Each structure stands twice: as structure tokens, then as C-alpha cells.
Amino acid sequence: MAGFRVHLLYFAWLRERIGRGEEEVEVPGEIRTLGALSAWLAARGPGYASAFAAGKAVRAAVNQGFAGPEAAIGPGDEVAFFPPVTGG
Amino acid sequence: MLRIRVQEAPFDIAAEFAALTAGRVDIGGIGCFVGTVRGDVAGRDLAAMTLEHYPAMTERALAAIAAEAERRWALLGGTIIHRVGRLPPGAPIVLVLAAARHRQAALDATGFLIDWLKTRAPFWKKESFTDGGEAWVEARLEDEAAAARHEIPK
Numbered sequence: 001m002a003g004f005r006v007h008l009l010y011f012a013w014l015r016e017r018i019g020r021g022e023e024e025v026e027v028p029g030e031i032r033t034l035g036a037l038s039a040w041l042a043a044r045g046p047g048y049a050s051a052f053a054a055g056k057a058v059r060a061a062v063n064q065g066f067a068g069p070e071a072a073i074g075p076g077d078e079v080a081f082f083p084p085v086t087g088g
Numbered sequence: 089m090l091r092i093r094v095q096e097a098p099f100d101i102a103a104e105f106a107a108l109t110a111g112r113v114d115i116g117g118i119g120c121f122v123g124t125v126r127g128d129v130a131g132r133d134l135a136a137m138t139l140e141h142y143p144a145m146t147e148r149a150l151a152a153i154a155a156e157a158e159r160r161w162a163l164l165g166g167t168i169i170h171r172v173g174r175l176p177p178g179a180p181i182v183l184v185l186a187a188a189r190h191r192q193a194a195l196d197a198t199g200f201l202i203d204w205l206k207t208r209a210p211f212w213k214k215e216s217f218t219d220g221g222e223a224w225v226e227a228r229l230e231d232e233a234a235a236a237r238h239e240i241p242k
Contacts (some may be wrong), residue, residue, distance in 0.1 A: 012140060012212035012214070061142070064144050078144070083212060084226075085206070085207065085209060086211065086212050086224075087139070087141070087170060087182070087206060087211025087212070088206035088209075
């Protein structure tokens with residue numbers, strides 16, 4: 001399967017560690033799930049490694065809905081990574 | 089339908105109450121919760137709390153929480169307003185109003201809305217202290233437990 005583009009968003013301390021709030025990336029075709037995507041991102045550089053090192057403390061959404069590591073991702077998806085929410 | 093807003097500006101509780109009740113004589117009770125910025129964290133003085141959110145997702149998440157409240161209680165209306173941006177100690181952060189014919193539904197729905205909002209809406213708080221330090225607020229297990237009280241047993 002060919003690579004595909006996704007739109008990534010980072011919030012709170014993930015944004016600070018990665019150094020940007022959003023980006024478009026070309027993902028290898030073999031990345032099919034959210035879990036595989038975060039593992040791939042963690043290898044992109046020290047900021048990413050630091051952001052994703054927290055493991056379970058990172059939550060995510062695919063196309064604006066909360067999603068777990070098994071969630072499928074594909075071309076054009078908007079994927080957001082963030083810490084557990086703390087509103088209210 | 090509950091009215092939902094995310095804004096930087098302060099909210100006017102009296103104006104929101106008036107908007108909710110204008111022309112209505114069927115409402116018998118309104119639950120109200122206002123969350124405010126506490127001025128200290130474990131004895132350390134707070135200079136400000138900064139709230140960040142995921143704009144494309146926030147209103148959708150709040151609408152889903154509101155829809156769940158309307159599914160569980162016969163609400164006659166309600167309001168959720170959540171502020172974002174930099175807020176000083178004492179400032180109101182969030183307003184929840186829930187109107188019903190009787191008090192129990194109004195109070196229960198109000199508690200449900202704020203408990204679920206805390207664990208299911210994409211907001212994050214950062215504390216700035218008077219000593220110059222900063223820290224992202226960590227999710228509290230107590231909040232998860234409070235939200236879990238409303239789970240429907242399977």
C-alpha cells in the first residue's frame with residue numbers, strides 16, 4: 001500500500017514537547033492504526049520521542065472523535081494527540 | 089436543546105438564566121454549577137490558569153454530552169458555557185444550567201453534565217504560579233470516579 005497524508009494536531013504538553021501544534025505528514029502505507037502511527041511518530045526525533053514516551057498518558061482522536069490504539073487511520077484523516085483532558 | 093458556547097469572554101449568569109427562562113412557564117427548577125479558578129495549588133499561589141482546547145472537536149464533544157443528558161432526563165433546556173484563554177484566580181471558568189419540571193432531574197442533570205464534561209471534553213489547563221513556574225494540570229482519578237458514577241450498568 002502506498003504512503004498517505006494525514007493532518008496531525010498536538011495539544012498541551014505534547015504540543016510543547018514536539019514544538020508545533022499541527023502538521024501534514026506522509027505516513028508509510030503499512031501504518032494502519034492509531035497505535036502504529038504513534039509508534040512511528042515517536043521515532044521522528046527527540047521532541048516526538050519525549051512526547052510519546054509517556055505511553056498511556058497520551059490520548060487521541062481521529063476525525064474529532066476519541067479513539068483507542070486499535071482505531072483505523074487512512075488517507076486524509078485528522079489525528080489529534082493530547083494528554084487526558086482537564087476541563088471544567 | 090441545550091445551548092453550548094466556548095468563549096474567552098466572561099459570562100453573565102443572570103443573562104444566561106434570563107435567556108433560558110424567557111417566556112417559559114413550564115420550568116419548575118434549574119440546576120446551576122459554576123466552576124472557578126482556585127488561587128492556590130497545594131499551598132503554591134497561582135498567577136493564572138490558561139485553558140486550551142481542540143476547537144474542531146470541542147462543540148461536538150459538548151453536544152454529545154448534552155444529548156446524553158437529554159436522553160436520561162426530561163430537560164426543558166439548559167446551557168453549557170466553557171471559557172478558554174488566560175484566567176486569573178477567582179474567575180469563572182464554566183457554567184452549566186439544566187432546567188426541568190422538578191428539582192431532582194435539574195440537579196442530577198447538572199451534576200452529570202459537569203462530571204462528564206471534565207472527563208470527555210477536549211480542554212486542558214495550565215497553571216502559571218506567582219513564583220514563575222508553570223505546570224499542566226494532570227487528570228485526577230477522582231474526576232474519573234465522579235464520571236463513572238453516571239455509567240449505566242451493562
